[in-house]
Amino acid sequence: MGQDAFMEPFSNLFCDLQCKIYFLLVGVCSALKLTVPPHTIHGIEGQPLHLTVNYNFNTTASEVQIIWLFERPQTNPKYLLGSVNQTVVPDLEYQHKFTLIPPNASLMINPLHISDEGNYIVKVNVRGNGTIAASQKIQVAVDVPVTKPIVHTEPSSGVVEYVGNMTLKCTVGKGTRVVYQWMKNGKRLHAGPNYTFSSNNATLLILPVVKEDIGNYSCLVSNPVSAMESEIIVPTIYYGPYGLRVKSDKGLKIGAVFTVDIGEAILFDCSADSNPPNTYSWIQRADNTTHVIKYGPHLEVLSDKVAQKTIDYMCRAFNNVTGKRDETHFTVIVTSVGLEKLAQKGKSLSSLAVITGISLLLILVMAFLFLWKRYQPYKVIQQKLQSxxxxxxxxxxxxxxxxxxxxxxxxxxxxxxxxxxxxxxxxxxxxxxxxxxxxxxxxxxxxxxxxxxxxxxxxxxxx
Known part of the structure; x- marks a missing residue:
């Protein structure tokens, strides 16, 4: 680039100063209006970028000059191309990259590279009765689209609640000006007592880990020209047992007491929330002693084979990773009435129906006795007399x-x-x-x- 091009910005400033002085004298400077985008233009690397510029003036022009310059922070402007009327004068270094079609002052950049990021200066000079000029600056940012991020969990083998900590790291292969956002169950995750983020949000620390931290985590990365979300990851957290309880398929349950009929086989199921799954053991209490009678979540009791009518049992759940256990006690009462079974199945008669039936029966009995007493004496007398x-x-x-x-x-x-x-x-x-x-x-x-x-x-x- 020659000395004339290097001095061009200074001559432009001088021209602007002249125009302002001339405006004060004759009010001509306002006749030229130059319009450019007011915000930063974001372009995608490898794609074309169009910088739109409009200008107009209300004076007779014999010559219109358009000039485009490019500058980076702390560097001198570079001449890209220019035109006088409709003749384009490109810089030989950039003639295949920048396009200007007069009288339109818009600039086409194709293809766009990271090195093209900076400030683009457009200047329009109009010569008529005098010379008027105007210039504007457009800021251009070039971004690389982000690729799909990947989330890594440390430690990958899982942690025990209230004991270990967990770190989630989000990495992305490509992308400029990447913004990281963590999601849990489809909602944005914010800092809290258990959650701590790195300075750029690329790392999430959970300290300490609890059962409530289980969920679907993902990392959302974005920049001004793209956005991508990682695959769902579910951290491995060991906890429990919690909420231990015993259920049965038969019998009548009142609190921790199960009532069954003699000869009825009843199946008990023991369950608790835990990760990994618990190991279960069934314990029977008799004569102030306890002994394990079965392992596993299910227990079948045959009521016709029990030695006594009341038996005390206990189900114990143990998590071999957390080292925690829980147990629940219950009693089985064997009866011969069978009403419990009817109550459980909901087939018992209502109180009103029973009372009504008894009342009708009493009325019929009383009517029969009345008739018997009314007619029986005369019949006996007649039989005796005839005999x-x-x-x-x-x-x-x-x-x-x-x-x-x-x-x-x-x-x-x-x-x-x-x-x-x-x-x-x-x-x-x-x-x-x-x-x-x-x-x-x-x-x-x-x-x-x-x-x-x-x-x-x-x-x-x-x-």
Whole structure:
């Protein structure tokens, strides 16, 4: 680049100063307006970049000059190309990279490289009755798109909660001005009591590790021209056992007591939250001693083979990595009622249905007893009287006091009517010489009337 090009910026400054003085005198400088993007332009390495520039003026121009310069921080500007009217004058060093199509003042850069990052200065000079000029600066940043990041976990074998620490590192192969952001279960992760980030957020430290730190972690990297997210990684954290409990497929459970029927086989299941999975042991308590009866998460108890009706058991869970264990106690009661099974299956009758059924049964029984008491005495009397021999009726006639037996022939009946005061009233046909015995049965009374005939009267009757 020659000396003239080197002195060009100084001459431009001098021209601007002249224009401002001229504006103060005749107000012509405002006739030229130059418009460029107000913000930094981000370009992608290897791709073309178009710098848009517009200008206009309101004076007669005999000559329009456009000049493009490039500068980096702490360096002198370099001449790229220029034009006078529609004739382009490129710099031989950059003639295949920069394009200008007059009268448009926009500049095309193709291809764009990292070395092209800097400030681009455009200047427009218009010569008419006088010379007016304007210049603007455009800041260009060149970025390399980021590649997919990779997350590494240290230690990779996993850590025990409350004991170890964990470090997650995010690395990216390519990319400029990379911004790192950590995600957990799809949400941005922020610094907290357990989370500490490096200065550029590329490293995440979890100290100390707890069970709640388990989740889907990923690293999101971005720059002004691209963004990529890593694969999901789930850190290995050892914990537990937590929430130990015993369940059964049968029986009625009330608190820590299971009630089962005699002869019923019941299967117990023991479970607890843990990583790695727990080892389980079943322990039976008898005579103030305990002994292991089975290993594994399941236990089957046959209630018809137990020695006593109440048995105490214990399930113990142990995590061989964390070294922690937990245990839970429960009791099995063997019954012969079987109501527990009905209650468990929800097939028991409701209280209202039971009461209603009993009430209907009592009503039917009372109605039957009433009818039986109402009709049974008359039936018995009739049967007894019909079964009497004819001699009894003859005795009854003689007992009536008449010489003619045909006059008093018939059946005499005593009817007992209950008295509210507890006594009895008897209405009948009068029988001379007979005494009424209170409290005797109605049937026996009739029988005695017929049987108790004076012997003398019986002999006279026979004669």
């Amino acid at each position: 009497r021999p004819e001699t009894d009726y003859r005795k009854a006639q003689t007992f009536a006091g008449h010489e003619s037996a045909s006059d008093d022939f018939g059946i005499y009946e005593f009817v007992a009517i209950p008295d509210l005061a507890g006594g009895s009233r008897v209405s009948s046909q009068s029988v001379p010489g007979s005494d009424f015995i209170s409290g005797q049965d109605m049937l026996s009374t009739v029988y005695e009337v017929i049987q108790h005939i004076p012997a003398q009267q019986q002999q006279d009757h026979q004669q």
